Amino acid sequence: xxxxxxxxxxxxxxxxxxxxxxxxxxxxxxxxxxxxxxxxxxxxxxxxxxxxxxxxxxxxxxxxxxxxxxxxxxxxxxxxxxxxxxxxxxxxxxxxxxxxxxxxxxxxxxxxxxxxxxxxxxxxxxxxxxxxxxxxxxxxxxxxxxxxxxxxxxxxxxxxxxxxxxxxxxxxxxxxxxxxxxxxxxxxxxxxxxxxxxxxxxxxxxxxxxxxxxxxxxxxxxxxxxxxxxxxxxxxxxxxxxxxxxxxxxxxxxxxxxxxx
Numbered sequence: 001x002x003x004x005x006x007x008x009x010x011x012x013x014x015x016x017x018x019x020x021x022x023x024x025x026x027x028x029x030x031x032x033x034x035x036x037x038x039x040x041x042x043x044x045x046x047x048x049x050x051x052x053x054x055x056x057x058x059x060x061x062x063x064x065x066x067x068x069x070x071x072x073x074x075x076x077x078x079x080x081x082x083x084x085x086x087x088x089x090x091x092x093x094x095x096x097x098x099x100x101x102x103x104x105x106x107x108x109x110x111x112x113x114x115x116x117x118x119x120x121x122x123x124x125x126x127x128x129x130x131x132x133x134x135x136x137x138x139x140x141x142x143x144x145x146x147x148x149x150x151x152x153x154x155x156x157x158x159x160x161x162x163x164x165x166x167x168x169x170x171x172x173x174x175x176x177x178x179x180x181x182x183x184x185x186x187x188x189x190x191x192x193x194x195x196x197x198x199x200x201x202x203x204x205x206x207x208x209x210x211x212x213x214x215x216x217x218x219x220x221x222x223x224x225x226x227x228x229x230x231x232x233x234x235x236x237x238x239x240x241x242x243x244x245x246x247x248x249x250x251x252x253x254x255x256x257x258x259x260x261x
Contacts (some may be wrong), residue, residue, distance in 0.1 A: 031111035050091030120178040125161035149188035154164035157183030198231035224251040
């Protein structure tokens with residue numbers, strides 16, 4: 001038997017963050033800005049859902065660490081299945097995991113002056129080198145950069161970008177087209193499934209702002225203009241949501257939004 005759920009004795013997670021980068025604005029290309037930033041984030045004492053009882057028992061026997069053995073309470077005669085309160089495994093949330101992620105962020109901005117109107121190009125991308133989780137002391141590292149599934153959860157592509165092209169017209173109207181690219185990811189349990197990946201996606205959004213007066217702005221936008229279908233994962237496994245996909249990550253429909261300010 002096991003006790004599952006929350007834990008009022010949890011401690012705050014702590015993180016060490018290292019970032020460095022540079023911004024380059026070449027004189028020979030006016031209005032161009034290039035920035036590259038490296039990041040490394042290590043989160044210690046990460047709050048993890050309670051470890052399965054079998055894993056707690058196995059690691060206690062293998063390592064003798066209190067991090068695992070301290071989660072076991074035996075009853076009279078050493079039983080783990082007694083009906084006495086508190087006997088069994090503590091599988092509540094616990095500060096036991098570690099999370100580390102590293103990668104590079106890139107941004108390129110270029111303004112093109114065309115007289116009465118202008119164009120702005122804005123490219124931003126993330127190259128994910130590592131997204132590793134250590135569930136507990138002595139346990140194997142789970143590598144999730146480029147993966148999704150039961151263990152890794154939502155997809156974490158090794159490359160993704162957003163590219164905006166904005167036209168500032170001479171008629172008090174700005175029009176922006178956005179290209180969102182989300183790289184392909186592999187399932188973390190490929191040996192147990194039919195499909196092995198979620199394919200990459202490319203979504204086009206279009207938005208416009210009309211500055212009617214100094215006090216009135218009319219905005220309109222269409223997300224996923226061409227109605228691209230999200231990648232589908234039909235194999236049994238992760239709890240994905242409606243339609244066997246990750247609706248918090250991928251657009252599942254074409255959306256029109258309008259507002260007046």
